Amino acid sequence: MRELRSARGWSQSRLAGELCRAAGRATVTRETVSRWETGKISCPDPYWLRHLAAVLEVPLQVLENEKLDRRRFLTDLAATSIAPIVASDLIHAGFSARLQGRRPDIDEWHGKLAAYGTDYMALGAAEIQKRLTVDLLVLQQQLDRPELWQVSAKLATLFGKTFPGSDGSKAVDWYRTAATAADRSEDDQARVWVRGRATIALGYEGASLGVAESFARQALAISDRPSLGRLNAVMGLAHVAAIRGDRSTALDLLTEGRRIFDTVGSEEQTSDYAVPEWRMNVFTSLLHARLGDEAHAVEAQGVAGSLLPPSLPRFATHLELHRGLMLARAGDRTGGVQYAHAAMDRLPPEKHSLTLRLLVTEVERAAGVTL
Numbered sequence: 001m002r003e004l005r006s007a008r009g010w011s012q013s014r015l016a017g018e019l020c021r022a023a024g025r026a027t028v029t030r031e032t033v034s035r036w037e038t039g040k041i042s043c044p045d046p047y048w049l050r051h052l053a054a055v056l057e058v059p060l061q062v063l064e065n066e067k068l069d070r071r072r073f074l075t076d077l078a079a080t081s082i083a084p085i086v087a088s089d090l091i092h093a094g095f096s097a098r099l100q101g102r103r104p105d106i107d108e109w110h111g112k113l114a115a116y117g118t119d120y121m122a123l124g125a126a127e128i129q130k131r132l133t134v135d136l137l138v139l140q141q142q143l144d145r146p147e148l149w150q151v152s153a154k155l156a157t158l159f160g161k162t163f164p165g166s167d168g169s170k171a172v173d174w175y176r177t178a179a180t181a182a183d184r185s186e187d188d189q190a191r192v193w194v195r196g197r198a199t200i201a202l203g204y205e206g207a208s209l210g211v212a213e214s215f216a217r218q219a220l221a222i223s224d225r226p227s228l229g230r231l232n233a234v235m236g237l238a239h240v241a242a243i244r245g246d247r248s249t250a251l252d253l254l255t256e257g258r259r260i261f262d263t264v265g266s267e268e269q270t271s272d273y274a275v276p277e278w279r280m281n282v283f284t285s286l287l288h289a290r291l292g293d294e295a296h297a298v299e300a301q302g303v304a305g306s307l308l309p310p311s312l313p314r315f316a317t318h319l320e321l322h323r324g325l326m327l328a329r330a331g332d333r334t335g336g337v338q339y340a341h342a343a344m345d346r347l348p349p350e351k352h353s354l355t356l357r358l359l360v361t362e363v364e365r366a367a368g369v370t371l
Contacts, residue, residue, distance in 0.1 A: 012037075015055075021360065022051045022352065024341030050349040055357075109139065109151045116158055117271035121312055124350045125162035132159045143184075150190040153182035157194050158272065161201055171201070172211050179215070188222055193229030193273075195219035199236030204286065205358045209240050216240075226263040228275050234260060235283045242290040254287060269309055278307035282318055286359075289322045292329055297322065314356070317347045321359040325366055333367035340364075 010018075012033040020026045028048070104112070112135060120128055132155060139152050160174030175198035182194040195215040202212035219233035238253035258280075266274035281304035288297035301319050308315055320343035328336025340363040344356065 018055045019048065019051055021364075022055050022344070022349070022357065023048070024338075024345060055352075104138070104142075106145070106147050106151075109148065113151055113154055114271070114273075116155065117273040120158060120162070120272040121270050122314075125353060128162045129159070132162070146184065146186045149181050150185035150187050153178045153185060153190055153194050154273070156181055157197050160198070161272075172198075172208055175201075175211075175215065179218070189225075189227055189229060191229075192219045192222050192227055192233070195222075196227075196229035196232030196234075196236065197272075200232040200239075200283070201236070201355075203236030203239035203243075204283065205355050206239070206243050206362055207358065209243060212236055213240050226260045228264055228266065228273070231257055231260045231264060231275055235280075235287075238287055239283075239290070242287055247291055250287060250291060254284065257283075270312065276307070278304045278309075279315075281307075282315060285319060285322045286325075289325045289329070294326055294330065297326055313347060314351050314353065317343050317356060318359070321356065321363060324363045325359070328363050328366040333369070336363055337367050337369055 012030040016028045016030050016033050019028045116128070116132070136152070136155060136159065139148065139155065142148050143152060156174055156178035160171040160178065175194070178194045178198070179191070182191040185191070196219045199212045199216040199219065202208050202215070216233040216237040219229060223230070234253050234257040238250045238257060241247075241250040241253060261275065261280050264275075265280065266276045268274040269276050269278070281300040285297050285300035285304060288294075288300060301322060304319055305316070308319075321340050324336045324340030324343065326336070327339055330336075340360050344352065344360060347356075
């Protein structure tokens with residue numbers, strides 16, 4: 001476990017705090033982590049293993065393998081956690097390298113792109129990362145046509161969205177890489193989409209607001225044509241304004257976003273490359289919760305909940321966390337935090353995401369709670 005913490009730059013206290021936050025139970029301390037590392041107490045029991053897997057965004061199977069002894073457990077845990085970081089650096093460094101073997105054609109790549117868009121909505125980040133790492137390593141050898149730069153830009157955006165790390169810096173690096181790849185595609189709609197997706201990801205999470213605003217401004221300057229990319233940019237910018245306390249700008253941007261949505265809203269319900277009615281209302285719900293507008297937030301939550309496919313429980317948890325934020329901001333601080341933690345407890349830990357954990361942190365911050 002010491003190797004794991006070194007790879008992530010986490011202290012024993014940081015790991016303990018992340019576990020407590022994920023579980024909603026402040027029963028793991030720095031001393032507990034120290035005893036795990038030194039072997040003075042056994043490795044975490046199944047309850048904590050599930051939350052450890054969620055916090056570290058590693059497959060639960062690695063931690064549940066009964067055949068692993070303590071040394072093997074620590075080795076596998078460190079290797080699994082370090083792998084995405086190493087893979088990320090290798091993909092960057094190896095972009096001009098050559099791989100041998102059959103080269104998928106453009107139709108196959110578009111098929112993969114569509115499949116990733118759907119799988120992202122339901123699968124855990126760790127599984128998506130593993131598959132994306134392999135495909136990006138192959139794709140980088142075929143970037144001799146603008147169409148493939150477009151595919152690589154969208155896959156790189158998704159890779160950034162699923163990358164672990166609470167500071168968001170690695171995700172931002174990948175969003176910038178994706179924007180550069182999109183520029184190579186010579187397709188303005190791809191250029192807008194990548195920047196817009198980065199904007200809504202960061203704005204919704206409340207992370208790197210200056211970067212989010214920069215991506216949005218770039219997207220809006222590239223094209224004024226209504227598109228899903230422009231919609232994402234506008235809605236992400238609305239969240240930036242709401243977090244900064246600029247209510248008037250946030251509401252003006254929401255109005256513009258709704259106007260764009262009425263033109264380009266998606267019929268597809270379960271793809272990261274789509275914005276159907278339920279997803280637009282998830283964006284709207286959090287925006288109104290951040291603005292303290294309970295009536296409109298509840299209205300958006302009702303619409304989103306009624307249309308949300310039952311196969312997407314992670315997004316139902318988003319709505320629950322919005323309600324927790326509303327409670328905390330309305331003065332029920334204890335109730336808001338408890339509501340948020342209960343919502344996370346109902347969602348299997350392997351489906352937890354960085355975005356959800358950041359929303360829980362926002363609820364806690366609104367309630368004045370620190371772990």
